[in-house]
Amino acid sequence: xxxxxxxxxxxxxxxxxxxxxxxxxxxxxxxxxxxxxxxxAQLGVGRSTIREAVRELAGRRVLESRQGAGVFVxxxxxAEDWDKVLRKADITDVLEGRLAIExxxxxxxxxxxxxxxxxxxxxxxxxRKRAAVSAPDDWYIEADLAFHRAxxxxxxxxxxxxxxxxxxxxxxxxMIDMLKLDDQHRHRHDQAAHEAIAEAIRAQDPDxxxxxxxxxxxxxxxxxx
Amino acid sequence: xxxxxxxxxxxxxxxxxxxxxxxxxxxxxxxxxxxxxxxxAQLGVGRSTIREAVRELAGRRVLESRQGAGVFVxxxxxAEDWDKVLRKADITDVLEGRLAIExxxxxxxxxxxxxxxxxxxxxxxxxRKRAAVSAPDDWYIEADLAFHRAxxxxxxxxxxxxxxxxxxxxxxxxMIDMLKLDDQHRHRHDQAAHEAIAEAIRAQDPDxxxxxxxxxxxxxxxxxx
DNA sequence: GGTTGTCAGCTTGTCTGAGGAGTTGGTAGC
DNA sequence: GCTACCAACTCCTCAGACAAGCTGACAACC
Numbered sequence: 001x002x003x004x005x006x007x008x009x010x011x012x013x014x015x016x017x018x019x020x021x022x023x024x025x026x027x028x029x030x031x032x033x034x035x036x037x038x039x040x041a042q043l044g045v046g047r048s049t050i051r052e053a054v055r056e057l058a059g060r061r062v063l064e065s066r067q068g069a070g071v072f073v074x075x076x077x078x079a080e081d082w083d084k085v086l087r088k089a090d091i092t093d094v095l096e097g098r099l100a101i102e103x104x105x106x107x108x109x110x111x112x113x114x115x116x117x118x119x120x121x122x123x124x125x126x127x128r129k130r131a132a133v134s135a136p137d138d139w140y141i142e143a144d145l146a147f148h149r150a151x152x153x154x155x156x157x158x159x160x161x162x163x164x165x166x167x168x169x170x171x172x173x174x175m176i177d178m179l180k181l182d183d184q185h186r187h188r189h190d191q192a193a194h195e196a197i198a199e200a201i202r203a204q205d206p207d208x209x210x211x212x213x214x215x216x217x218x219x220x221x222x223x224x225x
Numbered sequence: 226x227x228x229x230x231x232x233x234x235x236x237x238x239x240x241x242x243x244x245x246x247x248x249x250x251x252x253x254x255x256x257x258x259x260x261x262x263x264x265x266a267q268l269g270v271g272r273s274t275i276r277e278a279v280r281e282l283a284g285r286r287v288l289e290s291r292q293g294a295g296v297f298v299x300x301x302x303x304a305e306d307w308d309k310v311l312r313k314a315d316i317t318d319v320l321e322g323r324l325a326i327e328x329x330x331x332x333x334x335x336x337x338x339x340x341x342x343x344x345x346x347x348x349x350x351x352x353r354k355r356a357a358v359s360a361p362d363d364w365y366i367e368a369d370l371a372f373h374r375a376x377x378x379x380x381x382x383x384x385x386x387x388x389x390x391x392x393x394x395x396x397x398x399x400m401i402d403m404l405k406l407d408d409q410h411r412h413r414h415d416q417a418a419h420e421a422i423a424e425a426i427r428a429q430d431p432d433x434x435x436x437x438x439x440x441x442x443x444x445x446x447x448x449x450x
Numbered sequence: 451g452g453t454t455g456t457c458a459g460c461t462t463g464t465c466t467g468a469g470g471a472g473t474t475g476g477t478a479g480c
Numbered sequence: 481g482c483t484a485c486c487a488a489c490t491c492c493t494c495a496g497a498c499a500a501g502c503t504g505a506c507a508a509c510c
Contacts, residue, residue, distance in 0.1 A: 059284025
């Protein structure tokens, strides 16, 4: 007897198999895969199934097919899906990553912040203050994240901003869990810490901005430990 | 006359069109797309072409097809491809991202490093010393990266390690360019700076490890400015 | 010798028609 | 009201045909 339940379509299974073979070194970077008909025969499926498998891996930037030439390996493994990595990672690891990004961003922001950035701080801090008092959890979370994002964007570094945005969904989920366990809403009261970070950036003191950012985020992390 | 050169296959064009429509809000998150035959008629292509387009977007985690039920939107836009982001980003932005990750990793490593980590430092530092003297550029680059990776892994944080690995290809390319412009191979001589970082981690001094790491990477960055 | 033109044989790209298999919602029967 | 069934819809897979593009070999030419 072969397989009881076939949970995945053939095309997906074929894609997995190709990915496995690439990972095992059967085809090196830049190598040309056998033709579609050959692969179809090897895996015992139709040609259109192989084509869909290749197309899926093309979408994942692992393969590239050129008409008339063939299918080529352009990456040895699927680019790590960061959403997936962060979902599976320990929340403390994620928070340490966030701390790395955000403290450096705060440091850079202190020397690069523009008047527009400062205005952004004022707006987001005011929002956060209001939300901390009375708003529902999700409002408060969005207001908090908006301020932190304002700090990161003030660093005027596209890579750091993109990194922060990648982390946001995971952080948001962690904050929801945290607030559920925290009846007293204790950590809503750290408005002062946020204003201190903004103040250090306004005063153009990189070390102070970084220290205050580190201090605040370390406190957040330790509430989980 | 229609098109002179058709650079993209129909299936790719169809995938982009679907992505555009999703981005424009035609289908909300979780919505079901029209059937294959309907879509094929709408876009004026065959059914298998639509299937390949859907399969490509499935590989990019934007669509999900369930047999018998339909094709559904599971993300409103393609997850940012980090390789692509880093390729397009300013190298200074990338180096600042690396600095953020690596200084924090050095700080954490100072309190978490194991004997195995220290042994790893010794090995990679010895390799780097040898390579700095006489080895070809690419050997030297790999030896240098191996030590830096050893520092990051000593932080025992999966997210930081994964971040560093994501950055490596872009950093490697930048180093190649740097060495080409640097006839004197001046920066091969900073072996001392690397050993100082390792020493601070060995001595379990987080602030010193972070400072030395920051100092070293700032120096690297300033050679580009 | 070196360059150019041609072409045969390979590759991927696209369409169509035919079933197979799973899901969903309605309906008849209890 | 509940269950069992079924019909219509969906995606899944295959096979065959032809179009379009690439590559290397070989002949013709300068």
